[in-house]
Amino acid sequence: MPELPEVETIVRALHPALVGKTILSADLRWPRTLAAPSPLAFARRVKGQKIEEVSRRAKYFIFHLSSLREPQGKPFSLLIHLRMSGDLQVREGSYAPQKHDRLILFLTDHASLVTHHASRITPDATLVFNDARKFGRVWLTAEPDEVLGDLGPEPLDPSFTPQAFYERLHKRHRQLKPLLLDQTFIAGLGNIYTDEALHAARLHPLSPSNSVTPQQAEGLWRAVRAVLEEGIRSNGASIDWVYRGGEFQDHFRVYGREGQPCPVCGTGIERLTVGQRGTHFCPNCQPLEGD
DNA sequence: CACGAGACCTGTTCGC
C-alpha cells in the first residue's frame, strides 16, 4: 500500500495521538513481523518506553523512544515498514484484536506508574499494526542507521537539488522506472508515484537514466516533488480494501488507467511490465527517444 | 553493475 505520501499522512495522524504515551506491553501475534531483536528481547525492552516523537524517513515510520529506567542509555527507536498491505492505527480505550493484527502495543498516559506495576495498569490506547500479507516489518534498535543507512535522498528535503539529481542519474546506466523505484537511489517513491512522475515529466519509463538532459532531469525532479506533494495534500491514495481516507486515486493520470485516455492528449494509456511491476504511460506524451 | 526470476503472503477480481 504505502508510498511516501501515505506514510506521511499516517505519521501526521499518529503524532498527536501517540507523543507522550508510554508502552505498557506488546502483543506480537505474528513473530516474523519482528525483524529485530528476538521476541523475548523485544517484549522486555519495549516495556516502559515513552514515545517522544513520531516521524518518517522514506517509507519507514520512526518512533523515537526514551526509557525512564535507563535515561542515560542510548535511546531506542521503533521502526516500522508497512510494505504492501500494512496499516497503523491508534485505538482509544480498550481493544479486541482483529484479523491480520500482527503487533499490538498497549499504551498509557501515566508514565510515572509504569516502572512499578505496568502489568496492573489498564491501557488508555492501543497502537495496532495490521498487515494482511505479512510483508511488513518492525525493528527495535538503538542504531536506526543500520536499517535506514542505505536509503537515498529524501525527495522533499531542501538538500535534494536538481543538479545533484542530474548527476545521480548520469552515474547510473539503468532504465528510469526501476531506478526511481530503487530506494538507495531515491527514497520514498513506489509504483504509483513513479508512473505519475514520469508522465508529468514526459519521460518514457524505459529511457536510460544517463541519457536525460539537464533540462529533463530538472523536469523530473520537479515532477517527483509535485506528485508527492499532491499525494500528501490528498492524504494519500486509497485503492482496493487496504488504505482508507485518501483521495489521490481520483487524481491518477496514468496509474491503473490502461486503455483510458491520457488527460493531456487523449491517447490511450498503455501498460508494460518492467521489473515485474505494472507500468503505465502515455505513448504520445512519453515517447522513447530513438523509437 | 544491470537485469530477471523467485520468494515472501493473503485477498480480490477477472475470465471461462
Place this chain on the structure above:
DNA sequence: TGCGAACAGGTCTCGT
C-alpha cells in the same frame, strides 16, 4: 456459481 489465474501500493536474494 465455481474455480483457477492474474494481479496487488514492497523489498530481498540469487543467478546470469
